[in-house]
Amino acid sequence: MSYDAIRWALAQQVGKSSTKFLLVAMADCVNADTDFVCWPSCRHLSEVTGQDVKTVEAGLRRLRELGAIVDTGDRRGVTGQVIVYRINTTVFGVVKAKANTPEFPTNTPEFGGVKEIAKTPVFPVNTPVFPVKDPQISHETPPKTGDGTSKEPVIEPVKKKEKRAPDVAQISGVTADLFADFMTVRKAKKAGALTATAVAGLEREAKKAGLTNSEAVTYCIEANWQSFNAGWHSKREGLDTRPAAPQKPTRHSGLSSMNYSAGVNADGTFA
Known part of the structure; x- marks a missing residue:
């Protein structure tokens, strides 16, 4: 890890925060003893930044267009297809080369001196806060309720089915x-x-x-x-033997059985 490369990446203005986060992640992959080169795979950058692979590829393309990173033409990795990039510090400001000053103990061993512990680098106060696994491209969209809150799913109670009474196994006298x-x-x-x-x-x-x-x-x-x-x-x-219901008498009942010729002569005169 090269603190100089990380400090340089944090000071750059590359537009989108996701692109800058990607540049910092690449700077973190630079070894201190190399010429600011790194070869992280897209999958590794996706894991450390929380961005999906498509967003990582788009960010790398943007950094190349800005000149922040340069394809060295070399390829490494297990498959031999991982691009080796150089952090192009000459574009936005040269990073001062680290002096190969030998480390000496503050006191000689004769006086019980110990080796001085390297100081932790101090980063700028306005160091950006990066989101934790917040990909720009997401395949899931939370439900909207209209007021900015997520709607809780309503769980309907399960109705118990009434048990059916068992059928009889047979009827007496029936095969x-x-x-x-x-x-x-x-x-x-x-x-x-x-x-x-x-x-x-x-x-x-x-x-x-x-x-x-x-x-x-x-x-x-x-x-x-x-x-x-x-x-x-x-x-x-057709075996219904019930008696028919009696008919109710009407105003003309019995007229058919009356003798209308009684008391009348053959010539039509009354007797």
């Missing part, structure tokens, strides 16, 4: 095949569960009609009924 056909008809009619109570009602109606359970179920299948009813059976078979 398995006949029972299966009957259940198919009921399913097509979207009938409810064939409970023991429903079976008892079917058997009672079959007894009213004078039929066995098997005959009643067969009739239901043929008539496409979901259950058996003695009244329906009688009407369908």
Whole structure:
């Protein structure tokens, strides 16, 4: 890491803050003993700046156009395709070369001297604050409510489905095949569960009609009924023997049975 390169990058005005952040990140990749060259990959710059790869590529293109970085023509990396850039300090101001002054202890070893610890470089007071992983190009947009706040999703309560009563396994006197056909008809009619109570009602109606359970179920299948009813059976078979309702007398009742010739002669005169 070269503090001189970082200090130079922080002092530059390159327009966008994201582009400047990218320049600082590249300066951080410069080794102190090199001629201000670095070869960070786009993926590395994306990770350290929090910008996506497209934003990094756009920033590198802008820095090249400004002349802040120069393609040396060299390529390095595992694939041999990573561009080697030189921080072009001559464009915005030359960075003073670091003097190769040998480091001596403040006191000689004879007096117990220790090697002086290198001082931490002092950066400008107005050092820009860079965003933490705030890419310019994002594929996700938070929902807007109109007042600048995010709208919390409303979680609807899950309605519990009512459990369907179990169907009976068979009906007394009805074969398995006949029972299966009957259940198919009921399913097509979207009938409810064939409970023991429903079976008892079917058997009672079959007894009213004078039929066995098997005959009643067969009739239901043929008539496409979901259950058996003695009244329906009688009407369908024309067996309804209930007496017809008596007719109410009208003002002309009995006129047809009267003898209008009584008391009248053959010539039309009254007797």
